[in-house]
Amino acid sequence: MIHMIKKHKNLLNYSFDCIKRYRMRTAVILITFLVATTMISAVLFTKDGLEREAELSVEAAPDLTLQYLKGGRIELIPYSYADVVSDIPGVEKVLKRTWGYAGVGQYTFVVVGLDPEGLGYSRGVITSLEEGRFLTPEDEGTGNIVIGKLLAYMLNVRVGDDIILLSESVEVNKFHVVGVFSDASSIYTADMIVMSLSDADSFFSMPEGYCTDLCVYVSPAEDPVSVASKMNSIPNLRVLDQDLLLRGYKAAYGARGGIFTTLWTILLVAIVLIAFSQAIVVGHESQFEVGLLKTFGFSTLDIIEVRLVESLVLGFFATSLGMLLGFSYAAFFNAPGLVDILLGWAYLPREFRLPVYASLQSIFSIYAVTVIPLLITTVVPAWLNAITDPELAMRRAAA
């Protein structure tokens, strides 16, 4: 037993010495793996973060969102639909929502008008404000608003200030800021201007008795999908459930991440080729060495063990360091350069940080596509060398 441990310890030391001796191969593998894993991990972790954020939003969204379709296009939904849907068994609450977009400077902001009935409907306490307070039912029609950090930063406004927004119908609308959302919630609220339903109706010049969509909350004991199926016969109604939204957003972020993943796959193939060519070169250089080792009594398995340990050390060192750098690059510096590819035409407000999620699944995936190919590309040439007759190997190397 002691003899075995001693043997493996010596093989280990010999492997570490080889890493130092074959400097060129070590440097090539370290640099290429480091660059590749840094880039791919930054993208994968950001993609996972965006997906998770979307997931959290969908989980917190109403059980069903109802839209009115006319000629396949979304139009305003009449208030009367809220009464019809309320009567369906299993429906707990139906809230009206008016929302749309408003251009301020070069950015587009989301103006949301909330039903006063829904302001106390949350299951938790709203703690996402940096200063001021959230809206209450008493704010209905008062012009009081809560804004995201992006708008607060752009217009340099604070709680207590008044702001004037120009609507689509070229009317001047004055609002009073009663709250500013916090940095921590910026991924969700950066572009928001939240006001009461009647203020939003007035801002968008909505026709009487119409809103943008309806939010339906189903009783906890009921299945939202079966409640949704009872709405099939209501004309012009489009019902979106949480599962549908979740799959939609996952597909969208997944496809965006796909661009970079494809580019990286090409890069990975190049890396494997580099690693393989280095292994061949080293394999050729070490032919004499392998012949000598075998003459001294090393078995084929011993030689493979030496190369295996070398590859594991190099692979884990470069890949782990690369992923740590990728994580820091995305989490602390917002991944400049890469984020533009990931978000396409989307922009990232200065006010929030990229959501970065270093999931165990992504980390093991990266290990699987870097360390395993490296092991194969180094162990196979080593095995080919090791099974050659030692005398022949030394003669070939000397020739």
Add this chain to the structure above:
Amino acid sequence: MMRRMIVLPLLAIIFTAALISVALYSEVHWWGREHDRAIREVLGFPSIAVGTNYEGTRNPLLEIFVRSLYDVPGGYDYIVSSSFIDTPVRLREYREHIPGFNFTAVKG
């Protein structure tokens, strides 16, 4: 001499352990993330504020996909399509997994 030889293997172990720690922290952080859930429940939007500077960003589901085909026969919105590696029509997810995404005309 021996000490210098084990620097790289030692660092490999340290970096791997550090990475696993970061991953575990990240997993715990994301699964326990509740601080802005209440505001998401009140506003009810399923999307996040990664703005695209064009309308449709926050609309539940529809625009995020349909804008990629645009509302003109034969039209194609390059804003969204530029974000995809492939045309959405050819992506299986859009045809089979998202019932809300309805194609009225599919070749073949």
